[in-house]
Amino acid sequence: MKLTGLTHSTLCLAITLASLSAVAGVTDQDISDSGKRNDQIVVNGLNQAGQRYSTLDTLNTSNVKELRPVWALSFGGEKQRGQQAQPMIKDGVMYVTASYSRVFAADARTGKKLWQYDARLPDGIMPCCDVINRGVALYGDLVIFGTLDAKLVALNKDTGKVVWKKTVADYKAGYSISAAPLIAKGKLITGVAGGEFGVVGKIEAYDPSNGELLWTRPTVEGNMGYVYKDGKAVENGISGGAPGKTWPGDLWKTGGAAPWLGGFYDPTTDSLLFGTGNPSPWNSHLRPGDNLFSSSRLALNPEDGSIKWHFQTTPHDGWDFDGVNELVSFDYQDGGKTIKAAATADRNGFFYVLDRTNGKFIRGFPFVDKITWAKGLDKDGRPIYDDAHRPGEPGAEKKGTSVFVAPSFLGGKNWMPMAYSQDTGLFYVPSNEWGMDMWNEGVTYKKGAAYLGAGFTIKPLNEDYIGVLRAIDPKTGKEVWRYKNYAPLWGGVLATKGNLVFTGNPEGYLMAFDAKTGEKLYQFNTGSGVIASPVTWEMDGEQYVTVLSGWGGAVPLWGGEVAKRIKDLDQGGMIWTFKLPKELVAKH
């Protein structure tokens, strides 16, 4: 920008000053090293594989009972809704998101708030399942997150001021963003939410420095992908090759399959690993066929977004088994051979182990106690349906036959991410035991209106618990231990080299378990439900643990009979940070 006769531009000056005062921000090297470095947390999932595993062992099974809260910070205001973010830590500063598209930066040592950004949301936002957000991406001097009105916002990490803002999709058509964006090979990657409104799911890459669109990949078969060169869209192939192969008529134009939970980048196969959600509408009789690429796991080329492989967990999904669940990379030994695997615990109740080099099914097994909709998986991992448990076609009636299905549409496991311990080789899966009565109804697409064509009511399967934290061996399908929880579990899990597993519950407790035995060793009541993902890091030679507290999310909105179990849980909005004081490490 050329200035004509002005001594300086206040705008340019402000930006120069901000960058001069800044400590070097997050680099590609920081992101590659995320699995090794314990002094900072710069990726969602703690390492690039998304394992939520920390190599810290200062805090361990023998001293975890000495864990102490050191500070708490309230998100304030009247906006006490579900808090689901994973905190990020860089250079002694913690960056988290809160409900209603807010971002907070706090001093990681004291909890002093450094800045706060509140996105100005229009009245007409359409989040399906509470006004939550799952965290930021850090890159260079920027803190980047997605908003409920489907925009990406990049903030300066020192001031919280907006550097750039881009519209990803039209919120009036039902799009929103709740997942943390991902940085992969210098690109900013995001998905979108909106599967309840008949959107077309897509994964997109942006230039993190200025928010310019680099490529877009629709996740519904039949829609064209594009790469952008010098601001021009260049066709890059139709997803799935052509429309109409697995969808009837033009339903692919409103097919859903929203990649609403984000994804991970696997450097060992140079792939973006994303999950996709339910096909739209929920009523499966309206859309005969497999409905690609709904309820699938996708591997994308990060350079141009083309699909390398896909694995569909629930073809022709008729139960909102919205199989968006995270695909966690891990390696294991089999007869002296290293298997590059990836695991996912699906909403539909099955746990899958895939070959992450090609998406081939290695094995699968139920991880919940009761599955009615399928009799099992065939050799390729495709479900063997039990047609008695697909809700009936309404035909001329207003409602089709109602059936009982387990798991419920909120899933054997919902969004809450599992952890993988590199020491025990086990996955720690936050799951729920519930079923539903479900029936189908007629529905037609209308922009911005719910597009379900189904009704439902959720029921607990047991009197004394819904939530089950499970330790699962991915090689055998064996459940090594379980912890039962009265309310449904809705928070992420963390595993550490200290033989510990952390998670929270809606009752408000942050809990720590022995990773080998499942014995509960520690709990602390944070005052409101914990439905976020705990993290751990090291600062000044001490090990810290942080988790957000704040009840909300999808359960209180969709709960049915489950609502009785949660009616006394209260809302909140706090960051809680704990540490093991130095002198107590020595004692043990």
Place this chain on the structure above:
Amino acid sequence: MWWNSVLLALLLTSAAHASPGKDPMPSVMWQFYQQKMLGDKPFVFDDKVVLQAPPFAEDSRQVPIQVDARAYAGQVEKIIAWAELNPIPRIFSFEPGPQVQPLLAIRIRVEQATPIRAAVLTKDGVWHVGSAWVEAAGGGCTAPSVVRAQEGWEERLGQIHAARFIHGNDSRLRLRVDHPMDNGMVGGVPEFYLDQAQLRDEQGQVLANIELFPAVAENPVISLEVQGHDQARLWLRDNSGNEFEGEF
């Protein structure tokens, strides 16, 4: 080092020479704002900086003011304005380039009866301060936004109504932009206001820079005067990163 001393001597001389004169306002806050806004630069109370404002704010949320420093045309580096007794006092900071007159009209909010100040920094390093007094019933800054109470305000966000009025060799450019200008003082409503503006010519070159603060009224109305009748655009950006542009 000799030139440092010369510079210091020059500064001291000009400071010594400038006698600020008597404050025309019955102000309790002048010293505070002088230090905060003008720093240690010399200043004079100067009625050649014409600050026009209505004697009584009929609507405390929409008070029109105009700063006219054309008496110093060609010498102005920057104009800043504030309302002394507002909870958010700062109104704007304006840097007119050579083609733009040192004149700006805008609508502001006032919380109570207050002195309004416009300080004009000329190239010789002196601040020339114009003043006006506005009586008000009050509450303009802490009353809920009218814009936000309207159905579908976000549909109209950033709508621009712009016009050019020819004044001989000059053009007066007047623009209204629909924006709630939330100042963060109403419970549960975060700050959301236009904070940057630039007047640009057809080639995108910057003719003037304006920094805005949430003392500016909602649906801001801004008027500027430029030389000639060439096309111009006013670019605006809010603290949420939304960008808008109006053409004249």
